[in-house]
Amino acid sequence: MSQATHAHPNDHGHGHGEAHDHHGPPAGFTRWMYTTNHKDIGTMYLWFAFAMFLMGGTMALLIRAELFQPGLQMLDPQFFNSLTTVHGLVMVFGAIMPAFVGFANWLIPMQVGAADMAFPRMNNWSFWLLIPAALLLVGSFFVPGGAAASGWTLYPPLIIQQGMSIDMTILAVHILGASSIMGSINIITTILNMRAPGMTLMRMPLFVWTWLITAYLLIAVMPVLAGAVTMLLTDRHFGTSFFNAAGGGDPTMFLHIFWFFGHPEVYIMILPAFGIVSQILPAFARKPLFGYASMVYATASIAILSFIVWGHHMFTVGMPAAGNLFFMYATILIAVPTGVKIFNWISTMWRGSMTFETPMLFAIGFICLFTIGGFSGLVLALAPVDITLHNTYYVVAHFHYVLVSGALFAIMGGIYFWLPKWTGHMYNEGMGKLHFWLSMIGFNVAFFPQHFLGLAGMPRRIPDYALQFHEWNAISTVGAFIFGLSQILFLYIVISTIRAGAKAEQKQWEGADSLEWTHLPTPLPYHTFETAPVIK
Amino acid sequence: MDIRQRKGAIVTGLVLAAMALGIYLVVILKFAR
Numbered sequence: 341m342s343q344a345t346h347a348h349p350n351d352h353g354h355g356h357g358e359a360h361d362h363h364g365p366p367a368g369f370t371r372w373m374y375t376t377n378h379k380d381i382g383t384m385y386l387w388f389a390f391a392m393f394l395m396g397g398t399m400a401l402l403i404r405a406e407l408f409q410p411g412l413q414m415l416d417p418q419f420f421n422s423l424t425t426v427h428g429l430v431m432v433f434g435a436i437m438p439a440f441v442g443f444a445n446w447l448i449p450m451q452v453g454a455a456d457m458a459f460p461r462m463n464n465w466s467f468w469l470l471i472p473a474a475l476l477l478v479g480s481f482f483v484p485g486g487a488a489a490s491g492w493t494l495y496p497p498l499i500i501q502q503g504m505s506i507d508m509t510i511l512a513v514h515i516l517g518a519s520s521i522m523g524s525i526n527i528i529t530t531i532l533n534m535r536a537p538g539m540t541l542m543r544m545p546l547f548v549w550t551w552l553i554t555a556y557l558l559i560a561v562m563p564v565l566a567g568a569v570t571m572l573l574t575d576r577h578f579g580t581s582f583f584n585a586a587g588g589g590d591p592t593m594f595l596h597i598f599w600f601f602g603h604p605e606v607y608i609m610i611l612p613a614f615g616i617v618s619q620i621l622p623a624f625a626r627k628p629l630f631g632y633a634s635m636v637y638a639t640a641s642i643a644i645l646s647f648i649v650w651g652h653h654m655f656t657v658g659m660p661a662a663g664n665l666f667f668m669y670a671t672i673l674i675a676v677p678t679g680v681k682i683f684n685w686i687s688t689m690w691r692g693s694m695t696f697e698t699p700m701l702f703a704i705g706f707i708c709l710f711t712i713g714g715f716s717g718l719v720l721a722l723a724p725v726d727i728t729l730h731n732t733y734y735v736v737a738h739f740h741y742v743l744v745s746g747a748l749f750a751i752m753g754g755i756y757f758w759l760p761k762w763t764g765h766m767y768n769e770g771m772g773k774l775h776f777w778l779s780m781i782g783f784n785v786a787f788f789p790q791h792f793l794g795l796a797g798m799p800r801r802i803p804d805y806a807l808q809f810h811e812w813n814a815i816s817t818v819g820a821f822i823f824g825l826s827q828i829l830f831l832y833i834v835i836s837t838i839r840a841g842a843k844a845e846q847k848q849w850e851g852a853d854s855l856e857w858t859h860l861p862t863p864l865p866y867h868t869f870e871t872a873p874v875i876k
Numbered sequence: 877m878d879i880r881q882r883k884g885a886i887v888t889g890l891v892l893a894a895m896a897l898g899i900y901l902v903v904i905l906k907f908a909r
Contacts, residue, residue: 458885525892533884563896567903582907597903 364866373468376460377866378445379762381467385442386755388470390831392434393748395478397824399427404786404820407813410805420803421489422505426477428492429509432609433516434474436743439751440612441466441523444551446762448527450856450864451545453536453873458529462522469519476512480505491801493598496583496591500575507576510569517562524555524562531555536855538875542636545854546629549636550615553643557604557611560647565601568594592657599650607646609743610710611639613750614681617703620757621685623851624700625692631684638677638684645674655726664723671721678714682707697849698772702753705780706746713741716791731801734794740787752779752830759834760848761856764863765841771833778826785819 365371365380372384403423406415415423445463449456457463480487485503488494494513499506531544531552541549571582572594581587583594614635622629629635651659651667659667685707694700716738720726729735752775760766789812794800798809805813846862855875860868 459889521893521896525889525896528892529885529888532888533881559892559896560899563898563900564903567900570900570904571907580908593907597907 374464376456376464378449378456378460378463379864379866381457381463382442382445382447383762384467385438385445385470388467388474389435389439389442389751392430392438392474394827394831396427396430396435397827399423399430401820401824403427404817406803407805408817409814410807410810412804415803417803418486418489421491421801422481422487424801425488425491426481429477429488429513430474431743432492432605433513434470434477436609436747436751437516437520438470440551440554440609440747441520443547443612443616443751443754443758444523444527446758447856448530448548448551449534450860450868451548451854452531452534453539453855453859453869453875454530454534455867455869455872457526458534459522459526463526466519466522466526469515469522473512473515473519476508476515480508480512483508493595493602494569494572495598496572496575496594497585499572500584507573510573513569514566517566520558520562524558527551527555528559536869536872536875542633543875545615546618546632546635547612547615547854550611550618550639553639554608554611557608557643557646561601561604561608564597565605568597568601571597592654595654595657596650599653600647602653603650604643604646606739606742607642609747611643613706613710613747614639616750616754616757617685617706619852619854620699620703620753621688622853623757623849624697624703625689625694626851627688627692628853629684630687630690631680634680635684638680641677642674645670645677649674652721652723652726655723656730668721668723672718675714675718682711682714697756697769698767698776699753699757699849701773701776701780702749702756705776706749706753709741709745709749709783713738713746716741729794731799732794733790733798733800736800737787737790737794740790744787745783749779752776755834757849758856759837760841760844761860761862761864763838763841764844765837766844766848767833767837767841771829771836775826775829775833778829779823782819782821782823782826786816786823787819789813789816789819 365375365377372380375381375384402415403420406413406420445457448454477487483503483505485505487505488499488502488509490498490502490506494506494509531548535544544552571580574580575582575584575589581589583589583591585591618629618635649667649671651663652671655664655667689704696704716734720729720735720738756767756772793809793812793816796809798805798813844862846860847857848862849857852858855869855873856864859873
């Protein structure tokens with residue numbers, strides 16, 4: 341959207357920073373502990389997500405190191421299962437989701453012309469809840485019996501039988517859910533109630549739209565997960581039998597409840613990525629986003645459809661044929677609004693004056709690789725095919741194409757895109773491009789062979805495998821280490837940008853047109869839009 | 877944030893919180909019968 345260019349030039353935030361310097365941040369740790377400033381909280385979310393990303397990434401590299409060759413090399417099988425479980429939980433709840441909330445905190449108030457989030461104190465609380473949750477998750481490795489080893493889906497009956505680490509995981513999931521719900525309430529309220537005059541819903545940048553829809557998804561499904569894990573807890577300690585067959589319960593019911601949360605969760609992790617890519621592409625194609633309204637409706641359609649496809653995770657569990665057919669067709673239907681988005685992004689680039697700075701490379705990488713993940717999703721959506729591929733490495737390849745080259749590439753592109761605005765410093769373009777290409781090559785070497793492994797029948801979540809899977813596993817491990825180690829370069833680039841990057845301009849990217857670029861100086865003052873801009 | 881915005885924000889926030897709590901209770905109570 342180009343609405344920001346129509347704003348009155350005098351109604352902007354210039355000068356507010358200078359006029360309110362005495363409202364700047366306090367020094368030291370208390371700045372971060374007590375902050376209610378959306379920028380500070382956004383920064384903390386992003387650093388937290390990066391720390392968890394490195395932690396989850398280390399677990400992934402341990403997994404890949406074990407799988408480098410057949411036989412048990414270095415890890416106890418129980419510990420291996422704990423690694424796959426906590427890797428999933430840490431990456432989903434600790435890295436991807438908090439990173440997007442970090443973007444939301446930084447950008448939504450500025451993009452709608454608000455001074456801050458609607459409930460700043462609750463915003464602080466949402467963030468600080470993450471710390472005990474992360475400590476519980478990671479600390480569960482050190483209790484008797486080791487960390488949860490059931491897979492991130494926490495399926496009973498295994499989850500009912502394991503030790504106290506499960507209780508720690510359940511508590512962590514509850515806390516993370518509460519944090520997400522509070523964050524979502526803040527985001528929806530900010531967008532609905534605090535937009536600047538003239539900032540109508542259909543003028544909002546697409547990132548704001550995608551987060552509005554994502555926040556509704558979160559409020560709808562996080563309580564469902566909370567309900568499911570509460571029932572697990574009462575089954576474990578309070579004598580109930582929700583999921584315990586011995587007491588008349590039904591373990592399959594957990595799968596239904598979990599995936600009623602789990603599938604929208606996938607879209608919670610990808611819709612904000614769509615929003616980020618929809619901001620980056622027009623900026624570097626120097627054209628307005630193609631089909632803005634259809635992008636909004638496609639996002640809403642994906643969100644609605646995400647509620648009626650959970651059964652595709654359960655084709656092999658046993659369901660009436662009509663159920664299989666319903667979930668199969670409903671899942672395939674999601675390709676329609678997703679296709680609308682892909683074609684809109686391609687049309688945005690079509691005949692644009694494109695340049696290929698690092699954010700644009702990540703955005704284009706996102707489109708290419710997310711589309712591969714989408715196609716393998718269509719393959720898995722076919723019930724008869726899924727019966728063969730279920731629980732194989734094909735599934736692992738599929739969701740890593742969606743969540744790493746999808747969500748994570750968008751996050752990295754977004755970091756490079758907004759880093760100049762956030763820090764006032766420009767990153768090193770050559771280093772950024774090197775990081776992109778190392779990530780791109782490492783990622784594909786790591787995960788593309790996993791399609792072949794899955795098609796050949798290699799099951800997921802095993803520390804050892806048959807000899808015929810050796811070559812592709814060895815290649816996959818090499819790729820994983822290239823990808824993983826290249827993230828150290830990313831950390832170096834971010835830190836060197838903050839400390840010693842060249843001075844960035846107010847509108848670093850020629851084609852960027854949302855309010856933070858057109859109305860606010862670089863570096864951003866601590867408080868922005870204390871007087872709302874008027875959007876004409 | 878002016879007073880109208882503040883009132884609107886509080887109402888919106890409470891409605892959303894009630895939605896979340898309601899969904900949580902419905903999930904548990906549905907299966908606890």
